[in-house]
Amino acid sequence: MPYVDVFADEDDEEPLFATEFDFLPHKGEFLALEIDAELLHLEVVEVWHRQDEDDGAFHACIRIETN
Template sequence: MAQVEIYDGEGDQLLFTGGFDFLPRVGESIARDADGYFHYYEVIDVWHREEPEAGRFQPCLAVKIID
C-alpha cells in the first residue's frame, strides 16, 4: 500500500496523507471521513516527488474540495 501525499489545488499546502492500494487518477474523487462527516475531493493533478535521501519517489495528488 503506497502512502500518498494529498495537497490543496495549488499544490503548495499538504492537507493529509493516506494509504492507497492504487494511485487515484485525475478526475476521480476521494471521500475522507473527518469527525463523522465525509469531505469529498476531486483529483486535479498527479505527480511524483523525488526523495534522494531515501532513493525513491513520493506519489502526490492535488485536489479541490467538492461542495
C-alpha cells in the same frame, strides 16, 4: 500499497497529510473523507511523482479540491 502525499494547493511545499491507498488515485476521480461525521467529497485534480533528495526515491503526490 502506495503511500501518497496529499496537497490542497499547487504552491504548498508540505502535504496536508500522507495516506496509504490500495490504488493510486487518478485525475478526475473523487475520494470520500469522513471528518467528525461529515462526509467530504474530494476531487483529484493533479497527480505527479516527486523525488526525495535524501534517498532518491520517488513519492506519489496528488492535489485535491473540495466539492
